[in-house]
Each structure stands twice: as C-alpha cells, then as structure tokens.
Amino acid sequence: MATTMRNLNRLTTTIRTASSLLIHQTASYSGITRSSNTFSYLPQSHWLLLSNISRELTHGRNCHGCNISFSTDVSAARDFDVKDVEKSNKSYVPNDVVLYQFEACPFCNKVQAFLEYYDIPYKVVEVNPMNKKEIKWSDYKKVPILMVDGEQMINSSDIIDKMYQRMHPDSVTEDAETQEWRRWVDDHLVHVLSPNIYRSPSEALESFDYITTKGNFSFTERLVAKYGGAAAMYFVSKTLKKRHNITDERRALYEAADKWVRALNGRHYLGGSEPNLADLSVFGVLRPIRYLKSGKDMVENTRIGDWFTRMENQMKPHRDTTLQGS
Template identity: 35%
Template sequence: MLNYNGISYDVVEVNSITRDEIKWSKYKKVPILVAQGVGEEGYVQLNDSTVIMSVLESYLNDKTVSLQKLLTFYPTMDKEIKGRFRSKTVTETPNKNFLMFQDHLTDKRTPEERAEERRIRVWVDTVFVHLISPNVYRTMSESLDTFQWFSKAGDWETNFTSFQRNTIIYIGGFVMYFVGKKLKRKYNLQKDVRESLYEGGNAWVNFLKGRKFVGGDQPNLADLSMYGMLTAMEGTEAFRDLVDNTKLKPWYDRTKTMVEGHQGANRARDVTRK
C-alpha cells in the first residue's frame, strides 16, 4: 500500500529470534508502522497490517482528520482463546476492515462495493493467510530456501552480521518447518497442502469476476492486501507452483505494475512514514 500510494518510508528489518529492534514497543508483532500526518506534531504507532491499511486509506480520503484522531476510531479489545492445554489472550480490533468517513465525504463507491472490499479483505486475513506457512515451510528444504529468500528480500547481509543471518535462517527454518505442520492440522488443510493453496488461488480469481482488479480499473485494499501476502512468498517454490497451477499470474503482474509504478500517488503526498 505504501508503494502503491508513493509514500516514502524506511524499513527496519527485525531479527525474528531476538526481536531487539522492537524492544521499545509493547506490541511485539510485525509490521509496525510509525507515521506522521501533514501538520501533525509527533508520530503515531500503527499496529497490524489491516489496521495500518484502513487508517491510511481513511486518511488519504480526508486529510483534515489527523492520524491520531483516526486511530481512536479503531479501539482494541482483549479476547481469550481457549486451547487444548491452556488459554491465551489476544488483542483484536473488531472494526479493522472498515474505513472512516465524515458525513459530507465519500470515496465515490457504492455501499455494495465497499462491502465487497471488506468481505474479501477478511477472507485474505482469515483464510488465505493460513495457507502460506504450511506451504512455504512444507519440507525442511523448502523451509530453509524460504528463509534464504527472506534474507535476499530483506537484505539481511547488510542489516545483520553473518552470525545473526545464519542463526535466523537455520534456527528459523528448523522451527518454522514444525510450525507449518502444526498449522496444517489446525486449519485442516489437505494432505498435500499445495492443493489447498491452489484452491485459495482459484478463489481469488473467482473474486475478480473477469475484472482487472477487485477494485475495477484500479486496485483497492483487497487487491493490495492479497498482493502483499503474495510478495512475501514471491521467491519461494510454493509461489512458483501457485502461479503455474492457477490463473493468478495475470492479475499479480498487473498489480505489481500498478504498485511499482506508484499509481495511487496523486493523493498521498502528505504522509511521512518510518
């Protein structure tokens, strides 16, 4: 979303084992975005990719409302999830897929179009996302290859020492192989998890209904959310198998062109991001 809207930003790669880079934050997951709106004093911390996208989209549609104010419209709540052996508390933002508008403003879409965008964003967040880990960590070899891809995409050779980089790759790859197996059982994926991945890819193609994008002629937040998921696995064997066995690639290539060309930049000049 930041690239599509031409918003300049700096990336801080986080060591997935030590997480030293986010010790300052009470929120311990990634991504975290620290941003400042035009004319605003100080920065706001936005957590969770879906919340980040909704807050930024709301701001880009109406910059008279500050990022600080918009964030108050997305309250969080703690929810207890009971597991087989123990319970855990997770923090959720119930309305995170909604955009915030003042009464006199509109994004010129119909209520049905907005509802479709929300529905598909929820699907990406609650269905497709769970297909990724079991596939990119399907075998030990794939798991290590996936971390090698993360290293290349995140420029770990520059951001970490050789010891840190190798530790993340080999310990991370080993651990995530078993996590992938656990998630396969948890989400009841097919014996060959690739088949579940292909089902997800075909579902996305069906969402398009012959359109260039879910958003029509331009990507909307559903398109950008799905694209973001896929770019995270672009250099993996699972991604190559996905585009070879579904009709997803034409949409992916179109979206990549739009994102890398900053085609949403005309409305996004007043946001800075860290």
C-alpha cells in the first residue's frame, strides 16, 4: 500500500510538471524548420515528447527551448523511370519478421496494414514510450522498426517500399496517382488527426487507453503514460491546430475523408479491384482512430465507412504477440 501511494503521489507530480513543461515546450515548435528531410509532426512525435518529458523529470531539469525534429515518412525510393510491371516474387517469403511499435502509432499501423494485406506473419514488440528500453539496441530511437531476417528497416514508407520491391522485383515505379496520394497521407492527413484525437481531455485519455493493456510496463509507467501523456498532448494539440491553420478540427477530418472518397471515383479501392499502396497508407493511418470518438464521428458524418470496412476485410492478420513488450 505504501508503495502504491508513493507511485500515485509521484504520478500527480509528474502530470502537474508535464503540463507545465508543455506550456513552455510548445513555443519551441515554432523554431522547427521544414526541409525535405524533417518536419514537426504530432502522431509520431507525441511519443518522443513523452520520452523527453520523462527524461527531463528523471534528471530534474527543465525543458525550455527544446528543439525537436522528426523524420518524414515520404520515401525517395518511389521515384523511378521505368514503366511498372507487376510480377509477384512468389519465392520471397521472409522467415522472421518483428515489428517494434506503439499500438496507437499511425506510422506503425501503416506497416501493419502492409504486412497483413500481403499475408506476412509477424511478431510484435510493444515499445515503452517513456524509456524505449525495447529498442535500446538500435541507433534509431523511433518506431516503427521492422526487423526482417535480421535486417533493420526504418521509416514506415521506406519499409513498405523495400518490402514491396522485394515481393515485386520487376515493379520499379508507382503510377502518379498512387504517389500523389501517398504523399498526401504524409503531408496532410496526418496533420489533421492530432487536433481530433486530443480535442478534449476525455478524448485525449481515450487515445491513451491502450497503454493500460499493451506491453510489459509497470503500474507507474502505465499511469504516467496515460494521464501524463493525455494531459500533455491535450495542450500540444491546441498549438498544432493553430500551426496548421485548422479552425474546426472535425470539419478538417471530414473534408479529408470525403476528399479520399472522391478520389476513389466509384472504385472499390484506389487500386481498382484490389487495394494499392495508397489504400494501405490511408487505411493504416486511420485505423488507430477508427473506434475512438473521432473515428466514429468520421464514419458517421462522411462516406468513408464502406471503403474502410472493405479494407478491414482485406486484412489477414498473423500477429504473434508472444514477444509483446519483451
């Protein structure tokens, strides 16, 4: 009981300090410069932000003026010159695939969608967002990380490109439409999600519920991640809403969903009769919010629901969670 009370007291202090830190830290976002390689991006960055808060609290330092830069998922590997020739490499079957992830991460879900659509069995390691102890072996300190037969792959779009090219060795380009929509996912759709996911304190808490059941995390780690993270991201989402000139977050989400449906132009998928990599990217990014309040509102108020259901039915999950949090 004494240990539990100490944990709860520590949690209260952490949440209060985290919220204070975020008020100061959000000012630093305005100093982040966008280039071809980096930009400020919340759905991936909120876990790095939690890690930074945890580290600052541990060492008793403030986080004023932190400069944070995040990798984009836009892959240069998509730009080729030769016409596309679809030819599956039936001989390419990886023996050991391990995905290091956060369950609620849109980028991780993009990789999941690719693996599940192409019926590739994989193991899951849920990474602790506070200390990332599960990926301390890697020089790359973000997720997703995909280990394929001992080879490390990073950045969701790069992972998908590499895996796709191995499965389709004669396919050396994407059509312009697919490229355009994959870029739209990384450059626009992801920015609409955060103000919606963390729109209110209750929605912010809902988005962190997964942490209470996933991974090998201690009682204190779960509480800090859920309540401290939710409080922090509620404040950060308000800053990012202004940064991306979003006045009505739900309307922006609905407009993005309807824009995607219009792009389908009556097709079951952007790829026609079967999903292509753009379908998988949109589906993967939206999947973490589908059954949150924001995702339910999106389906209820737009025409994206039928497409999303078709995509869900295309998934062939062979996920082994025996490595969960190992």
